[in-house]
Amino acid sequence: MFIQIEPSSDIPIYTQLANQLIELIARGELSGGDALPSVRSLAADLGMNMHTVNKAYHTLEKKGIIAIVPKSGAIINPPVQAGIQDSHRARIVEELKPILAEAIVLGMGKEDLVTLASSIFADIKGE
Amino acid sequence: MFIQIEPSSDIPIYTQLANQLIELIARGELSGGDALPSVRSLAADLGMNMHTVNKAYHTLEKKGIIAIVPKSGAIINPPVQAGIQDSHRARIVEELKPILAEAIVLGMGKEDLVTLASSIFADIKGE
Numbered sequence: 001m002f003i004q005i006e007p008s009s010d011i012p013i014y015t016q017l018a019n020q021l022i023e024l025i026a027r028g029e030l031s032g033g034d035a036l037p038s039v040r041s042l043a044a045d046l047g048m049n050m051h052t053v054n055k056a057y058h059t060l061e062k063k064g065i066i067a068i069v070p071k072s073g074a075i076i077n078p079p080v081q082a083g084i085q086d087s088h089r090a091r092i093v094e095e096l097k098p099i100l101a102e103a104i105v106l107g108m109g110k111e112d113l114v115t116l117a118s119s120i121f122a123d124i125k126g127e
Numbered sequence: 128m129f130i131q132i133e134p135s136s137d138i139p140i141y142t143q144l145a146n147q148l149i150e151l152i153a154r155g156e157l158s159g160g161d162a163l164p165s166v167r168s169l170a171a172d173l174g175m176n177m178h179t180v181n182k183a184y185h186t187l188e189k190k191g192i193i194a195i196v197p198k199s200g201a202i203i204n205p206p207v208q209a210g211i212q213d214s215h216r217a218r219i220v221e222e223l224k225p226i227l228a229e230a231i232v233l234g235m236g237k238e239d240l241v242t243l244a245s246s247i248f249a250d251i252k253g254e
Contacts, residue, residue, distance in 0.1 A: 010189075019225035026228035062137075065232055080234025088233045093247060095226045098146035099219060100247050101153035105192055106215045107207025110248050117244045120220060120227050121237050 001030070001037070003046060013048060014055040021060060025076060026124050032078035036066065039074075064088060128157070128164070130173060140175060144183040149192060152203055153251050159205035163193065166201075191215060 003020050005013055024030045036042070039057065043050040057074045060066040064085070066074045084092070103113055130147050132140055151157045163169070166184065170177040184201045187193045191212070193201045211219070230240055 010186075019228070022225060022232055023228040026231040059137075063229060063233075065229070080232075082234065084230065084233045084235040084239070089235070089243075092226060092230050092233070092235065093243065095229070096223075096244060096247055097251070098149060099222045099226070100244065101146070101150040101251050102190060102192070102222070103211065103219050104153040104248070104251060105149055105207075106190075106211045106219070107209065108211040108216070108219065110245060110252075110254075112211070113248055114241055114245050116216075116220065117223060117227065118237065118241050120223055121231070121240055124224070124228050124231055125237075 005046065005048070014052045014059065017046070017048075017053065017056040018059040021056065022063075022065060023124065025065065027126065030076055032076050034076045035072065036074040036076065063091070132173065132175070141179045141182040141186065144173070144175075144180065145186040148183065148187060149190075150251065152192065154253065157203055159203050161203045162199065163201040163203065190218070 001024065003017065005016050007013070009016060011019075021030070021036065030036075036057065037045070039050050039053045043053045046053070057066065057068060060074070061068050064077065066076050068074050100113065108116075128151065130144065132143050134140070136143060138146075148157070148163065157163075163184065164172070166177050166180045170180045173180070184193065184195060187201070188195050191204065193203050195201050227240065235243075
């Protein structure tokens with residue numbers, strides 16, 4: 001599992017870790033039912049605080065991506081078949097809004113944005 | 128200028144403030160050349176720490192959205208006419224990627240995502 005953290009980034013380390021785990025799942029490198037490494041071992045591997053890994057795992061749990069199961073640890077939820085849940089969709093909207101506003105302010109047009117989002121999506125899915 | 132901060136959100140307050148200012152600019156409620164309120168007065172209006180407002184303003188400066196000018200304060204940059212700069216586009220890609228990965232993991236399809244992004248974009252632009 002390849003994780004690369006940028007310590008000088010403005011993005012908090014736990015968010016970088018959570019984002020990279022999400023991307024590994026989206027790319028199919030980690031699958032539903034797989035266990036993530038224990039907090040202790042991932043913290044040791046990445047040379048980071050256990051608290052940081054724990055915070056990343058709780059972020060994924062809150063987003064509905066993993067379940068934290070006593071004794072078993074962090075387990076990736078099975079892939080969603082029936083389409084995104086309304087509550088998750090609403091959160092995606094809230095997450096997208098500031099970035100799309102930023103893109104508008106910086107001069108990006110709608111066609112350009114839609115093409116960009118579509119190509120990032122295809123890249124992650126390996127299409 | 129209507130700003131609403133959600134203290135219980137996981138999103139840091141300075142990020143919430145920066146995002147809302149970006150959205151006000153994207154919506155045309157604040158325009159290029161306009162001065163933002165002074166750090167002191169906005170902090171007082173919103174009942175927040177001056178350090179928080181300062182951090183939000185520096186975030187906007189780093190993103191190329193405002194200029195912080197000695198004596199004049201924070202001035203919104205003129206609207207971009209010639210399309211988004213490559214460096215800004217690259218940042219938008221990095222910002223979009225984790226959210227699109229999250230949308231994929233949570234079961235959103237490409238068409239659905241593109242339609243969603245397009246409708247958020249139109250909503251912000253008031254189209």
